Amino acid sequence: MPATVARVALITQEWRYDLQIDTAVAVKRLRAKVAAGESFASTAAGAAAENAAIFALLKGDSQLIEVPVNPMPAGIVFNQLAPICTLVYDPLGINRQCIIVGKTTEIRPDGLEKGTLLLW
Numbered sequence: 380m381p382a383t384v385a386r387v388a389l390i391t392q393e394w395r396y397d398l399q400i401d402t403a404v405a406v407k408r409l410r411a412k413v414a415a416g417e418s419f420a421s422t423a424a425g426a427a428a429e430n431a432a433i434f435a436l437l438k439g440d441s442q443l444i445e446v447p448v449n450p451m452p453a454g455i456v457f458n459q460l461a462p463i464c465t466l467v468y469d470p471l472g473i474n475r476q477c478i479i480v481g482k483t484t485e486i487r488p489d490g491l492e493k494g495t496l497l498l499w
Contacts, residue, residue: 397426399434443480444498451484451492466498 397420420426446466455462462479481497 397423397430399430401434442499444477446496446498447494448496449493450487451482451494451496455479455482455496457482464496464498 420429444466457479464477464479465474466477467474477498479496480499482494484492484494487493
């Protein structure tokens with residue numbers, strides 16, 4: 380196929396690339412990894428808008444944390460809205476509301492549940 384102006388414009392849009400960097404992550408978290416995500420946007424503005432939302436979720440201050448819990452509190456139910464909890468760790472001054480996005484449990488010998496909560 381000949382390289383027409385319309386074809387060049389289509390290919391340019393199809394392979395649109397948007398890069399966003401959080402320079403604070405490298406300083407705060409030395410083992411931070413690079414993640415590349417496709418936006419499937421056909422314009423630069425669309426790609427930037429979609430990637431900004433993804434970037435806000437994945438950047439340094441929003442992370443997934445696994446917390447061991449023993450015993451597991453009752454009433455963590457996922458059938459309507461994701462349950463929330465407050466994570467408090469005084470030595471580091473952490474006091475944040477988190478969404479519980481995952482739960483693994485096992486039964487202790489005394490019949491109570493223990494396990495891990497995945498918090499966001």
